[in-house]
Amino acid sequence: MIEVQDVDLLVIGGGKAGKSLAMDRAKAGWKVAMVERDKIGGTCINVACIPTKSLVGSARTLLDARRAAVMGVELAGEPSISLDLLREHKESVVGGMVAAHAKMFPASGMDFMMGTARFTGDRTVEVALNDGGTRVLRGRDVVINTGTTPAVPPLDGIESADVWNSETILHLERIPESMIVLGGGYVGCEFASMFAVFGTKVILVQGRDQVLPREDPDVAAGVAGVLSAQGVELRLGARARAVRREGGREGRGDVVLTLEDGSEIRAEELLAATGRAPVTGDLGIDVAGVELTEKGFVAVDAHLRTSADHVWAVGDVAGSPQFTHASWNDYRVLRKQLTGGEATTHGRLVPYTVFTTPELARIGLSETEAREQGYEVKVARLDVAAIPRAKTLHDTTGTWKAVVDAATDRILGVALLGHGSGEVLSAVQMAMLGGLPYQQVRDAVITHPTMAEGLNLLFDTLGD
Ligand SMILES: Cc1cc2nc3c(=O)[nH]c(=O)nc-3n(C[C@H](O)[C@H](O)[C@H](O)COP(=O)(O)OP(=O)(O)OC[C@H]3O[C@@H](n4cnc5c(N)ncnc54)[C@H](O)[C@@H]3O)c2cc1C
Numbered sequence: 001m002i003e004v005q006d007v008d009l010l011v012i013g014g015g016k017a018g019k020s021l022a023m024d025r026a027k028a029g030w031k032v033a034m035v036e037r038d039k040i041g042g043t044c045i046n047v048a049c050i051p052t053k054s055l056v057g058s059a060r061t062l063l064d065a066r067r068a069a070v071m072g073v074e075l076a077g078e079p080s081i082s083l084d085l086l087r088e089h090k091e092s093v094v095g096g097m098v099a100a101h102a103k104m105f106p107a108s109g110m111d112f113m114m115g116t117a118r119f120t121g122d123r124t125v126e127v128a129l130n131d132g133g134t135r136v137l138r139g140r141d142v143v144i145n146t147g148t149t150p151a152v153p154p155l156d157g158i159e160s161a162d163v164w165n166s167e168t169i170l171h172l173e174r175i176p177e178s179m180i181v182l183g184g185g186y187v188g189c190e191f192a193s194m195f196a197v198f199g200t201k202v203i204l205v206q207g208r209d210q211v212l213p214r215e216d217p218d219v220a221a222g223v224a225g226v227l228s229a230q231g232v233e234l235r236l237g238a239r240a241r242a243v244r245r246e247g248g249r250e251g252r253g254d255v256v257l258t259l260e261d262g263s264e265i266r267a268e269e270l271l272a273a274t275g276r277a278p279v280t281g282d283l284g285i286d287v288a289g290v291e292l293t294e295k296g297f298v299a300v301d302a303h304l305r306t307s308a309d310h311v312w313a314v315g316d317v318a319g320s321p322q323f324t325h326a327s328w329n330d331y332r333v334l335r336k337q338l339t340g341g342e343a344t345t346h347g348r349l350v351p352y353t354v355f356t357t358p359e360l361a362r363i364g365l366s367e368t369e370a371r372e373q374g375y376e377v378k379v380a381r382l383d384v385a386a387i388p389r390a391k392t393l394h395d396t397t398g399t400w401k402a403v404v405d406a407a408t409d410r411i412l413g414v415a416l417l418g419h420g421s422g423e424v425l426s427a428v429q430m431a432m433l434g435g436l437p438y439q440q441v442r443d444a445v446i447t448h449p450t451m452a453e454g455l456n457l458l459f460d461t462l463g464d
């Protein structure tokens with residue numbers, strides 16, 4: 001019989017919310033244990049945001065080098081990607097962050113262990129340690145932060161077709177001559193953009209009739225235009241039903257994707273980018289009295305409480321918006337409650353940026369959503385080409401759009417497609433948080449020439 005170790009806080013899965021909470025509470029003197037299966041620092045730094053944005057940085061550097069002459073700079077020879085250097089760059093960024101976490105965890109005072117946790121009773125887990133052995137831990141409070149994992153699309157033949165997902169593509173075995181990207185969501189658009197810039201002939205197959213289906217059609221069309229201009233072939237409204245690898249696993253011929261209309265598309269590789277599935281299957285969740293939603297996420301209320309007393313869930317697995325910053329905010333919401341305060345996830349404003357090149361930065365309601373919710377809206381639009389900073393950079397692709405409540409003049413949301421828009425977005429976010437009418441942003445004195453200055457121009461288009 002293994003002895004049960006009691007702790008104040010037990011964190012299962014070291015994602016953004018869980019690791020932040022564990023370190024914070026350990027530093028505050030709580031007895032904290034955190035169990036992580038295989039990724040020190042979680043999904044974001046190992047296999048998601050950080051490696052992908054490192055590679056997006058490479059794609060942008062290549063694009064800059066290709067258009068150096070227009071900026072008056074001569075480079076000797078054609079700039080190109082070195083697979084070895086690319087891997088080294090990505091791995092040095094990821095490795096540096098993982099190493100920093102490996103130091104920070106024990107330094108905080110927590111009991112950090114590598115292993116797989118599984119519930120065996122109320123607030124109690126058994127941990128199969130990666131280096132052998134078992135521990136049993138019980139938390140006064142338990143936090144589930146086990147994240148999501150790439151969903152396997154239900155296509156005939158998928159198991160034997162040897163396709164990539166968002167994690168395996170990051171091994172950077174090769175830059176293929178041709179690649180099908182299945183799925184036109186965030187992952188699909190970002191990888192399609194970067195691999196097209198790296199020189200791959202990309203065919204993006206999207207089941208819905210636009211990329212990024214949450215966005216207004218005109219905004220999605222803007223992103224589609226960016227991808228097309230980079231050479232991506234878009235197959236919209238094209239649902240896949242089967243996939244096979246010619247020559248079998250050993251022969252490794254082309255991958256062939258069959259669409260619902262029976263037509264076939266072939267390429268050297270296929271990236272499945274069809275969403276993410278919650279990691280709850282092997283947690284023994286029913287033993288803990290924790291209920292799941294129909295889709296397998298942990299069911300939580302607006303306070304991140306599960307159906308079991310003193311068991312909480314945070315991040316992707318709790319159905320929070322699938323962004324690292326949302327998970328980080330979950331941490332703040334939960335910390336407040338665990339330390340005697342009140343906090344909720346209800347009504348929070350969660351921005352996001354899709355890192356195509358250029359990027360799409362979004363916050364608040366789309367025009368479609370605003371109209372569906374009964375708002376009478378004013379819509380402002382600005383071509384990025386009108387922004388002086390964009391002209392100085394010869395980087396004028398994109399359009400900005402803002403949706404304003406006609407009754408109050410408050411900004412309901414924006415969609416900014418263009419250079420540096422993810423940075424500009426935060427200025428809009430602050431205006432929205434402060435409840436400012438658009439005129440105050442329009443009339444603010446903003447530094448010239450910055451991309452943010454475009455906000456003056458954007459809201460100028462609405463007049464008074
Ligand atoms: C390709 C890609 C790019 C992305 N880019 C961005 C971006 O640019 N910006 C952004 O905001 N978001 C981005 N995201 C989304 C972001 O990565 C996730 O929303 C975020 O990582 C979720 O974090 P989390 O806190 O839910 O947990 P995670 O970071 O997923 O952590 C969960 C951890 O739990 C561990 N675990 C699971 N089960 C167990 C168990 N039984 N025992 C012990 N440990 C366990 C896992 O190993 C994992 O480390 C991207 C996602 C992908 C796939």
Ligand SMILES: NC(=O)c1ccc[n+]([C@@H]2O[C@H](COP(=O)([O-])OP(=O)(O)OC[C@H]3O[C@@H](n4cnc5c(N)ncnc54)[C@H](O)[C@@H]3O)[C@@H](O)[C@H]2O)c1
Pocket residue numbers: 153182183184185186187188190205206207208212213238239240241273274275276321322323352353354355
């Ligand atoms: N920059 C960022 O913040 C960032 C980047 C990457 C991922 N993420 C997060 O990761 C999550 C997952 O991203 P994702 O792109 O994998 O999922 P997603 O749900 O955004 O997109 C998946 C797309 O695949 C399509 N699809 C599914 N099955 C198909 C089929 N059989 N044939 C054709 N098309 C099919 C769907 O229509 C959908 O649009 C996102 O929700 C996002 O929150 C964020």
